[in-house]
Amino acid sequence: MYSLLVVDDEQYAVEGVMEAIDWKSIGIMAVYGAYSSEEAKNIIRQHDIQVIVCDIEMAEESGLDFLKWMRTEGYFAKLIFLTAHARFDYAKESITLGATEYLMKPVDHDILKDTVAAALKAWQEDEKRESQVQEYEKICAKLSQGELKKLLDSYQDQPELIPEQLQDGLIYRVKEYISQNLEGDLNRETIAGQVFLNAAYLSRLFHKETGEKLSDYILRLRMERAKDLLTSTSEKVTSIAQRLGYNNDSYFIKTFRGMVGVTPYEYRKQTHNSRKKEVTL
Missing domain, CATH: 1.10.10.60 (Homeodomain-like)
Structure with a gap:
Protein backbone atom coordinates (compact mmCIF):
# COMPACT_ATOMS: atom_id res chain seq x y z
CA MET A 1 0.00 0.00 0.00
CA TYR A 2 1.44 3.37 -1.03
CA SER A 3 1.07 6.45 1.16
CA LEU A 4 1.17 10.21 0.65
CA LEU A 5 1.96 12.90 3.25
CA VAL A 6 0.84 16.51 2.81
CA VAL A 7 2.69 19.13 4.89
CA ASP A 8 1.62 22.77 5.18
CA ASP A 9 1.07 25.13 8.13
CA GLU A 10 -2.22 26.28 6.59
CA GLN A 11 -5.06 23.87 7.34
CA TYR A 12 -7.10 24.68 4.24
CA ALA A 13 -4.08 23.95 2.02
CA VAL A 14 -3.55 20.52 3.58
CA GLU A 15 -7.22 19.58 3.42
CA GLY A 16 -7.49 20.86 -0.15
CA VAL A 17 -4.73 18.58 -1.38
CA MET A 18 -5.93 15.62 0.67
CA GLU A 19 -9.60 15.77 -0.29
CA ALA A 20 -9.82 17.35 -3.76
CA ILE A 21 -7.89 14.65 -5.63
CA ASP A 22 -8.76 11.00 -6.23
CA TRP A 23 -5.48 9.58 -4.93
CA LYS A 24 -6.64 5.96 -5.09
CA SER A 25 -6.76 6.21 -8.88
CA ILE A 26 -2.95 6.40 -8.96
CA GLY A 27 -2.34 3.78 -6.28
CA ILE A 28 -2.19 6.04 -3.21
CA MET A 29 -4.30 4.24 -0.61
CA ALA A 30 -3.46 6.32 2.49
CA VAL A 31 -3.11 10.11 2.75
CA TYR A 32 -1.79 11.82 5.88
CA GLY A 33 -1.80 15.51 6.74
CA ALA A 34 0.62 17.51 8.93
CA TYR A 35 0.52 21.19 9.89
CA SER A 36 4.19 21.51 10.86
CA SER A 37 7.46 19.77 10.19
CA GLU A 38 7.39 18.25 13.68
CA GLU A 39 4.02 16.63 12.98
CA ALA A 40 5.40 15.42 9.64
CA LYS A 41 8.45 13.88 11.33
CA ASN A 42 6.25 11.95 13.74
CA ILE A 43 4.13 10.62 10.88
CA ILE A 44 7.21 9.53 8.93
CA ARG A 45 8.53 7.71 11.99
CA GLN A 46 5.25 5.84 12.41
CA HIS A 47 4.23 5.16 8.80
CA ASP A 48 5.86 4.07 5.56
CA ILE A 49 5.57 7.13 3.31
CA GLN A 50 6.51 7.02 -0.37
CA VAL A 51 5.65 10.57 -1.56
CA ILE A 52 5.49 13.91 0.29
CA VAL A 53 3.92 17.16 -0.87
CA CYS A 54 5.38 19.96 1.27
CA ASP A 55 5.18 23.73 1.49
CA ILE A 56 8.60 25.42 1.52
CA GLU A 57 7.66 28.44 3.67
CA MET A 58 6.36 27.33 7.07
CA ALA A 59 6.44 29.25 10.34
CA GLU A 60 8.39 26.87 12.58
CA GLU A 61 10.75 25.12 10.16
CA SER A 62 11.05 25.48 6.41
CA GLY A 63 10.37 22.66 3.99
CA LEU A 64 14.04 22.78 2.98
CA ASP A 65 15.15 22.16 6.57
CA PHE A 66 12.61 19.37 6.81
CA LEU A 67 14.08 17.72 3.70
CA LYS A 68 17.60 18.04 5.15
CA TRP A 69 16.38 16.26 8.28
CA MET A 70 14.80 13.50 6.19
CA ARG A 71 18.00 12.78 4.30
CA THR A 72 20.11 12.89 7.48
CA GLU A 73 17.77 10.43 9.19
CA GLY A 74 17.76 8.09 6.19
CA TYR A 75 14.23 8.69 4.86
CA PHE A 76 14.13 8.68 1.07
CA ALA A 77 10.51 9.39 0.20
CA LYS A 78 10.06 11.46 -2.96
CA LEU A 79 9.35 15.07 -2.02
CA ILE A 80 7.45 17.64 -4.07
CA PHE A 81 7.77 21.26 -2.94
CA LEU A 82 4.98 23.83 -3.19
CA THR A 83 5.69 27.56 -2.88
CA ALA A 84 3.86 30.81 -3.36
CA HIS A 85 7.05 32.66 -4.33
CA ALA A 86 9.17 32.06 -7.43
CA ARG A 87 12.60 32.30 -5.80
CA PHE A 88 15.69 31.02 -7.61
CA ASP A 89 17.51 30.24 -4.35
CA TYR A 90 14.64 27.99 -3.23
CA ALA A 91 14.58 26.15 -6.54
CA LYS A 92 18.36 25.73 -6.56
CA GLU A 93 18.58 24.39 -3.00
CA SER A 94 15.59 22.08 -3.46
CA ILE A 95 17.33 20.49 -6.46
CA THR A 96 20.60 20.20 -4.53
CA LEU A 97 18.80 18.40 -1.71
CA GLY A 98 17.16 15.98 -4.12
CA ALA A 99 13.60 17.23 -4.25
CA THR A 100 11.56 15.58 -6.99
CA GLU A 101 9.67 18.66 -8.20
CA TYR A 102 9.10 22.35 -7.43
CA LEU A 103 5.58 23.69 -8.10
CA MET A 104 4.03 27.11 -7.73
CA LYS A 105 0.92 27.81 -5.63
CA PRO A 106 -1.93 27.76 -6.35
CA VAL A 107 -1.24 24.46 -8.06
CA ASP A 108 -3.60 22.90 -10.58
CA HIS A 109 -4.94 19.66 -9.10
CA ASP A 110 -4.46 17.68 -12.31
CA ILE A 111 -0.83 18.80 -12.51
CA LEU A 112 -0.24 17.91 -8.86
CA LYS A 113 -1.87 14.51 -9.36
CA ASP A 114 0.32 13.77 -12.39
CA THR A 115 3.42 14.97 -10.52
CA VAL A 116 2.68 12.70 -7.55
CA ALA A 117 2.06 9.78 -9.93
CA ALA A 118 5.45 10.38 -11.57
CA ALA A 119 7.15 10.63 -8.17
CA LEU A 120 5.56 7.37 -7.05
CA LYS A 121 6.74 5.66 -10.23
CA ALA A 122 10.27 6.95 -9.60
CA TRP A 123 10.10 5.63 -6.03
CA GLN A 124 8.98 2.21 -7.29
CA GLU A 125 11.88 2.10 -9.76
CA ASP A 126 14.36 3.02 -7.01
CA GLU A 127 12.89 0.31 -4.77
CA LYS A 128 13.14 -2.28 -7.53
CA ARG A 129 16.73 -1.35 -8.29
CA GLU A 130 17.71 -1.46 -4.61
CA SER A 131 16.14 -4.90 -4.30
CA GLN A 132 18.05 -6.12 -7.36
CA VAL A 133 21.32 -4.70 -6.05
CA GLN A 134 20.89 -6.42 -2.70
CA GLU A 135 20.08 -9.70 -4.45
CA TYR A 136 23.15 -9.51 -6.68
CA GLU A 137 25.31 -8.58 -3.69
CA LYS A 138 24.11 -11.71 -1.90
CA ILE A 139 24.74 -13.82 -4.99
CA CYS A 140 28.25 -12.45 -5.60
CA ALA A 141 29.17 -12.76 -1.91
CA LYS A 142 28.18 -16.41 -1.83
CA LEU A 143 29.63 -17.54 -5.16
CA SER A 144 32.86 -19.51 -5.11
CA GLN A 145 35.75 -18.21 -7.21
CA GLY A 146 35.06 -20.90 -9.79
CA GLU A 147 31.37 -20.04 -9.99
CA LEU A 148 32.10 -16.33 -10.27
CA LYS A 149 34.64 -16.92 -13.02
CA LYS A 150 32.15 -19.03 -14.93
CA LEU A 151 29.51 -16.31 -14.56
CA LEU A 152 31.88 -13.63 -15.91
CA ASP A 153 33.59 -15.66 -18.71
CA SER A 154 31.18 -14.43 -21.36
CA TYR A 155 32.07 -10.79 -20.57
CA GLN A 156 35.87 -11.08 -20.68
CA ASP A 157 36.22 -9.30 -24.03
CA GLN A 158 33.53 -6.71 -23.30
CA PRO A 159 33.36 -6.13 -19.53
CA GLU A 160 31.38 -2.93 -20.11
CA LEU A 161 28.41 -5.17 -21.03
CA ILE A 162 28.25 -6.70 -17.54
CA PRO A 163 24.72 -5.97 -16.21
CA GLU A 164 24.63 -2.99 -13.86
CA GLN A 165 23.19 -5.01 -10.98
CA LEU A 166 26.02 -7.53 -11.35
CA GLN A 167 28.51 -4.65 -11.37
CA ASP A 168 27.10 -3.53 -8.02
CA GLY A 169 27.58 -7.04 -6.68
CA LEU A 170 31.19 -7.13 -7.89
CA ILE A 171 31.94 -3.83 -6.13
CA TYR A 172 30.45 -5.27 -2.96
CA ARG A 173 32.77 -8.29 -3.28
CA VAL A 174 35.79 -6.04 -3.96
CA LYS A 175 35.05 -4.01 -0.81
CA GLU A 176 34.76 -7.20 1.24
CA TYR A 177 38.12 -8.44 -0.09
CA ILE A 178 39.82 -5.12 0.66
CA SER A 179 38.40 -5.02 4.18
CA GLN A 180 39.68 -8.53 4.89
CA ASN A 181 43.15 -7.89 3.44
CA LEU A 182 44.07 -4.41 4.63
CA GLU A 183 46.98 -5.84 6.59
CA GLY A 184 48.92 -7.10 3.60
CA ASP A 185 49.92 -6.43 0.03
CA LEU A 186 46.97 -4.85 -1.76
CA ASN A 187 47.22 -3.69 -5.35
CA ARG A 188 44.65 -3.29 -8.05
CA GLU A 189 45.92 -6.28 -10.07
CA THR A 190 45.45 -8.61 -7.08
CA ILE A 191 42.02 -7.16 -6.34
CA ALA A 192 40.92 -7.32 -9.97
CA GLY A 193 41.97 -10.97 -10.05
CA GLN A 194 39.46 -11.72 -7.30
CA VAL A 195 36.59 -10.73 -9.59
CA PHE A 196 38.19 -11.79 -12.89
CA LEU A 197 38.28 -8.28 -14.35
CA ASN A 198 40.94 -6.25 -16.09
CA ALA A 199 42.65 -4.02 -13.48
CA ALA A 200 42.15 -0.83 -15.50
CA TYR A 201 38.47 -1.63 -16.06
CA LEU A 202 37.96 -2.41 -12.36
CA SER A 203 39.44 0.97 -11.44
CA ARG A 204 37.04 2.74 -13.80
CA LEU A 205 34.08 0.68 -12.62
CA PHE A 206 34.88 1.27 -8.93
CA HIS A 207 35.10 5.01 -9.47
CA LYS A 208 31.86 5.07 -11.47
CA GLU A 209 29.92 3.06 -8.89
CA THR A 210 31.29 4.67 -5.70
CA GLY A 211 32.47 8.12 -6.78
CA GLU A 212 35.84 7.33 -5.16
CA LYS A 213 39.09 6.16 -6.71
CA LEU A 214 40.06 2.59 -5.77
CA SER A 215 43.44 3.76 -4.46
CA ASP A 216 41.81 6.49 -2.36
Missing part, protein backbone atom coordinates in the same frame (compact mmCIF):
# COMPACT_ATOMS: atom_id res chain seq x y z
CA TYR A 217 39.34 3.98 -0.92
CA ILE A 218 42.15 1.62 0.12
CA LEU A 219 44.14 4.50 1.60
CA ARG A 220 41.15 5.76 3.58
CA LEU A 221 40.42 2.32 5.05
CA ARG A 222 44.08 1.76 5.90
CA MET A 223 44.27 5.05 7.77
CA GLU A 224 41.08 4.17 9.66
CA ARG A 225 42.62 0.80 10.57
CA ALA A 226 45.83 2.59 11.65
CA LYS A 227 43.80 4.90 13.90
CA ASP A 228 42.07 1.87 15.48
CA LEU A 229 45.41 0.16 16.12
CA LEU A 230 46.97 3.31 17.55
CA THR A 231 44.01 3.72 19.88
CA SER A 232 43.42 0.13 20.97
CA THR A 233 46.97 -1.27 21.15
CA SER A 234 50.43 -0.25 22.33
CA GLU A 235 51.97 -1.61 19.14
CA LYS A 236 54.86 0.43 17.77
CA VAL A 237 54.17 2.76 14.86
CA THR A 238 56.81 0.91 12.82
CA SER A 239 54.96 -2.38 13.36
CA ILE A 240 51.59 -0.86 12.48
CA ALA A 241 53.05 0.59 9.30
CA GLN A 242 54.40 -2.81 8.25
CA ARG A 243 51.11 -4.54 9.05
CA LEU A 244 49.36 -2.13 6.70
CA GLY A 245 51.79 -2.69 3.85
CA TYR A 246 54.15 0.24 4.41
CA ASN A 247 57.81 -0.80 4.44
CA ASN A 248 58.90 2.82 4.70
CA ASP A 249 58.02 4.30 8.11
CA SER A 250 58.59 7.87 6.95
CA TYR A 251 56.16 7.46 4.07
CA PHE A 252 53.51 5.97 6.37
CA ILE A 253 53.91 8.85 8.87
CA LYS A 254 53.74 11.44 6.09
CA THR A 255 50.65 9.78 4.59
CA PHE A 256 48.94 9.50 7.98
CA ARG A 257 49.61 13.15 8.75
CA GLY A 258 48.28 14.18 5.36
CA MET A 259 45.02 12.28 5.96
CA VAL A 260 44.48 12.87 9.70
CA GLY A 261 46.26 16.17 10.30
CA VAL A 262 48.68 14.90 12.94
CA THR A 263 51.40 12.24 13.07
CA PRO A 264 50.60 8.74 14.40
CA TYR A 265 52.51 9.57 17.60
CA GLU A 266 50.52 12.77 18.12
CA TYR A 267 47.24 11.00 17.36
CA ARG A 268 47.96 8.29 19.93
CA LYS A 269 48.91 10.90 22.55
CA GLN A 270 45.81 13.00 21.88
CA THR A 271 43.51 9.98 22.07
CA HIS A 272 45.18 8.78 25.27
CA ASN A 273 44.89 12.22 26.92
CA SER A 274 41.25 12.51 25.85
CA ARG A 275 40.39 9.17 27.43
CA LYS A 276 42.30 10.11 30.55
CA LYS A 277 40.19 13.24 30.94
CA GLU A 278 36.98 11.23 30.50
CA VAL A 279 38.01 8.83 33.27
CA THR A 280 38.93 11.75 35.54
CA LEU A 281 35.58 13.43 34.96
